[in-house]
Amino acid sequence: MKRSKIRMLLQSPHPQDLVLVKGWVRTRRDSKGFSFIEINDGSCLKNIQVIAQSSLPHYDDIQKLTTGSAVAISGALVASQGKGQLWEIQASDVTIISLAPESYPLQKKRHSDEFLRTIAHLRPRTNKYGAVFRIRSELSYAIHRFFRDRGFYYIHSPIITGSDCEGAGEMFRVTTLNPGDRLPDGHAFDASRDFFGRETGLTVSGQLSAEMFALALGDVYTFGPTFRAENSNTRRHAAEFWMIEPEMAFCNLSENMDMGETFIRYLIDHALHNCSEDMELFAKFVDPSLMATLDHILTSEFVRLPYREAVDILSAAGRSFEYPVRFGTDLQSEHEKYLTEIHFKRPVILYDYPKSIKPFYMRVNDDRQTVAAMDILAPGIGEIVGGSQREERLDILEARMDELGMNRADYEWYLDSRRYGSVPHSGFGMGFERLIMMITGITNIRDVIPFPRTPGNIEF
RNA sequence: UCCCCAGUAGCUCAGUCGGUAGAGCAAGUGGCUGUUAACCACUGGGUCCGCGGUUCGAGUCCGUGCUGGGGAGCCA
Numbered sequence: 232m233k234r235s236k237i238r239m240l241l242q243s244p245h246p247q248d249l250v251l252v253k254g255w256v257r258t259r260r261d262s263k264g265f266s267f268i269e270i271n272d273g274s275c276l277k278n279i280q281v282i283a284q285s286s287l288p289h290y291d292d293i294q295k296l297t298t299g300s301a302v303a304i305s306g307a308l309v310a311s312q313g314k315g316q317l318w319e320i321q322a323s324d325v326t327i328i329s330l331a332p333e334s335y336p337l338q339k340k341r342h343s344d345e346f347l348r349t350i351a352h353l354r355p356r357t358n359k360y361g362a363v364f365r366i367r368s369e370l371s372y373a374i375h376r377f378f379r380d381r382g383f384y385y386i387h388s389p390i391i392t393g394s395d396c397e398g399a400g401e402m403f404r405v406t407t408l409n410p411g412d413r414l415p416d417g418h419a420f421d422a423s424r425d426f427f428g429r430e431t432g433l434t435v436s437g438q439l440s441a442e443m444f445a446l447a448l449g450d451v452y453t454f455g456p457t458f459r460a461e462n463s464n465t466r467r468h469a470a471e472f473w474m475i476e477p478e479m480a481f482c483n484l485s486e487n488m489d490m491g492e493t494f495i496r497y498l499i500d501h502a503l504h505n506c507s508e509d510m511e512l513f514a515k516f517v518d519p520s521l522m523a524t525l526d527h528i529l530t531s532e533f534v535r536l537p538y539r540e541a542v543d544i545l546s547a548a549g550r551s552f553e554y555p556v557r558f559g560t561d562l563q564s565e566h567e568k569y570l571t572e573i574h575f576k577r578p579v580i581l582y583d584y585p586k587s588i589k590p591f592y593m594r595v596n597d598d599r600q601t602v603a604a605m606d607i608l609a610p611g612i613g614e615i616v617g618g619s620q621r622e623e624r625l626d627i628l629e630a631r632m633d634e635l636g637m638n639r640a641d642y643e644w645y646l647d648s649r650r651y652g653s654v655p656h657s658g659f660g661m662g663f664e665r666l667i668m669m670i671t672g673i674t675n676i677r678d679v680i681p682f683p684r685t686p687g688n689i690e691f
Numbered sequence: 692u693c694c695c696c697a698g699u700a701g702c703u704c705a706g707u708c709g710g711u712a713g714a715g716c717a718a719g720u721g722g723c724u725g726u727u728a729a730c731c732a733c734u735g736g737g738u739c740c741g742c743g744g745u746u747c748g749a750g751u752c753c754g755u756g757c758u759g760g761g762g763a764g765c766c767a
Contacts, residue, residue, distance in 0.1 A: 258727080258728085258729095260724090260725095260726050260727065260729060261723095261724085261726085262723095262724055262725060262726055262729095263723080263724060263725090265725085265726095266726095267725080267726050267727070267729095269727075278727095280726090280727075282725085297718095298717095311725090312725060313725045313726065313727075314725090314726095314727085315726090315727055316727085333701090333717090333718055333719085334701080334718095336701075336702085338701080338702065338716075338717050338718095339716090339717080339728060340702070340703080340716055340717070340728065341702095341703085341728085342702065342703085343702085343703070345759060345760065346702070346703090348759090349759090401765095436767095457767080459765090459766075459767085461765055461766070462692065462765090463764085463765060463766070464692085465761090465762080465763085465764090465765090465766095466760090466761080466762095467766080467767080468765080468766070468767085469767095472767070473767095474767060553763085561765095563763085563764085564762090564763075564764090565763095613766090613767090614766070614767065615767075616767080617766080617767065660767060661767070662766090662767030663767085664767080665767060666767095675760095676767095687758095
């Protein structure tokens with residue numbers, strides 16, 4: 232007999248004479264003549280309540296079932312006599328697949344996030360983490376659907392890369408050389424003897440690849456793992472995270488901002504409509520203002536604010552910031568917080584940043600001082616999207632690279648796209664984990680990724 | 692990398708003025724019960740993060756290291 236998912240059984244429109252469920256015991260309570268067993272199989276947040284009568288064979292074993300044990304239950308799906316649930320199973324057979332010993336770390340109580348991080352291999356068995364990772368899965372699907380519905384193609388940009396100048400941070404080194412090979416006879420590490428014959432790293436961005444494909448397929452996106460070897464110790468940073476990077480041909484900065492805003496709204500809306508039960512958990516236990524916040528983002532226009540005007544607003548704020556605000560410096564966390572959480576109280580898209588603080592590929596504006604960059608800042612999260620219109624003019628791009636001391640020879644393939652059929656195009660990157668943080672109200676990135684990688688932490 | 696805070700039972704924590712350690716939950720045993728974070732009683736459970744120092748005496752004070760958390764920088 233095929234097992235039924237608990238999610239389906241709890242939605243059943245009618246009783247069923249015989250069903251089979253397999254899952255893990257969340258809790259068990261004895262009553263006179265029978266035992267209540269709550270089973271969870273991960274298909275949804277809710278457990279299903281099983282009634283095991285004392286007349287069942289091996290009832291003494293059933294009474295020893297502990298939290299975390301695995302069981303197969305067959306029986307009848309009937310209307311519950313008790314309050315609190317519509318359906319329950321009157322068991323005709325309880326098969327113990329495996330018994331969890333008393334050392335099972337997860338108890339029938341709330342655990343701290345810090346403790347659960349130390350048992351990241353077991354935490355998906357809890358209500359909260361089960362919910363996060365169901366939502367994460369659903370949002371992944373929604374991302375593909377969003378782009379597919381709009382005629383975008385999904386590009387698999389390389390994970391291993393030789394371009395060290397994607398401009399987005401320190402790279403992890405990829406090598407097949409053994410540590411002992413690196414210093415033969417006291418000589419330094421020799422990349423020309425390595426697997427690829429040159430220094431190689433893990434990708435920090437799929438953007439440059441995506442640009443090449445946008446200039447062929449029109450509208451494309453990447454969605455994959457991204458690696459940053461920065462020694463960042465904050466609740467918003469991980470060394471390995473997932474990023475979504477759409478890239479659109481014949482698209483200017485304004486249309487790029489439209490896409491970013493539409494995209495964020497779509498994903499929030501999708502989570503609310505397709506993960507309502509899991510979302511309620513976060514609204515109830517993690518962030519009581521979550522639903523109001525998400526509703527606000529859905530219904531209010533994002534503020535669009537040139538960098539220069541942001542500087543003016545901050546200068547006129549009448550408060551002293553730890554870091555002074557002036558044109559030519561990047562805005563600090565405290566400034567972003569002021570704009571999104573105090574001044575506007577909604578997401579803000581900042582654009583037209585000073586050229587001096589942005590990478591080579593961003594399109595230089597007519598004022599020659601700013602570039603067509605845009606960052607979407609969300610209240611409580613900070614930067615969730617960073618993007619730009621790309622510099623499509625070969626001469627200006629080359630001049631920028633020279634200005635920044637880059638070796639053009641390393642980018643001949645990239646410059647070819649500006650030599651042959653160059654067109655205005657734009658794109659952005661969105662941190663998937665930061666999106667999940669915004670949607671669930673979870674405040675630490677380590678709690679929205681299955682096995683987080685951060686400086687000094689590679690367990691699991 | 693810098694600044695701040697914390698580390699006591701399996702988990703969450705309390706521990707006063709420096710005088711050899713406590714609660715709730717969990718676990719075990721028994722009782723009660725269509726229960727649902729079940730309830731009641733009893734029982735077991737400690738390298739007070741490590742190392743060094745001050746002191747007659749350190750969970751408590753000092754130094755140092757480790758681990759965790761928060762903030763900053765960097766960024767998505």
